[in-house]
Amino acid sequence: MFAKPFLLKPRTVKDTGIRKTVLDEPYTLAPEGGALLLKEFPARVKVGDPLFQQSSGTVLSPVNGVASLAREENGTKIRITQDGTFPSRKEPQPKRWNKQDACDAMDSLGIVSLDFCEKPLSSFFRNSVPPKIILLSPYTRTQNIDFGSRLSEMSDCHQAFLQALADWFPGVTIRDYISDKKPPVREYSYPWGIPEYFTYRTERIPFQKFSEALYLGPETLYHLYKALFSDFPFIERDASLFFLGKNGGLRKAQKPLAFRNGQNLKFLFEEFQNDFRWFTLNSFYENHPVRSVGESFYFDIRLHSSLILLARHDANRSEFPCVECGECSLNCPTKANPMALVGFRGKFQPGLCMECGICTFVCPSSISLRDRIRSFKEDRRGV
Ligand code: SF4
Ligand code: SF4
16 A cells, blocks of 8 residues: 555644643663652553652653663663553642642652652642742743743633632732733843842842742643643643754744653654754753754753754854853853953952853853853852
């Protein structure tokens, strides 16, 4: 019937962002060192089955299939060959949650804070010391996707959650910049999505006291509401796709793409490899390494929020001497004076620096001020 073997390949439906995926390369998850495996592998798994536990919480199976362990040079991997369809999400049913049950549900549905991905979200609510203030922010770190607007379409869930917060933390001030208070800037600009910056600029809470606040960004809330009100596990994340052309122009794909955890991005790279041979992740401010699209790459929903395909990349580009332009200190949103780190007058103020990366991004000499900032802070630790 078919001239060639009939292979079903994952593809993106043009202009919709909807991904059709059937029998892809195995999904691959990389447990961190010391993670606790929760199954005897190989094992048949279903979407949402717990696979392993690590410091950021429980990681769930993103698909139905057969999971096995692969021991590799750079650590153990879990590979899952998919053999079933994806479940669809149920209509949300706003309901009342008590704190204990909600925290248990967050853990079993693998919900993490996407504002601070190193901890399970429940740990912020289980904390025995209640927060001094609760802040609900409309901005994700780089605001590539407007989750604030998505939440306005889930207003019943949002109101139910606000009620739950009021029950769980009686007397604690809740500042809701999603549906109640006016967002502080009309047009999002970086670094408003950095939690410490948002909290300082809206509530005047200094960085050193940030841990006294409970901060919830809109992407975290979006996945939390899907979990609490639609019983949907955290197994996929929408990501923006950017194209950086040969002449430096940056273009954003019309719609975000939904990636499952551990999904191999080969299908996407193959589609664009004639024009885009490198890629990097999340944002230029974050300084992720540039990789070749020929390398295997598996999307990690806890760590990756955007993909930037690059038409050119100068792997040998190195730092040039500082030209004393002052752009780094001028553009620093917190007046931390990073210019002092390259030997100029004044003092660098580590307590004011939130490592937003703006100084590195604007430096015309490609000086990685953020690396210098990190070693500066590292050296001072324990002093
Ligand atoms: S010193 Fe650099 S990384 Fe730190 S806050 Fe200022 S611009 Fe951001
Ligand atoms: S932006 Fe770069 S070149 Fe300009 S003063 Fe800062 S470190 Fe020097």
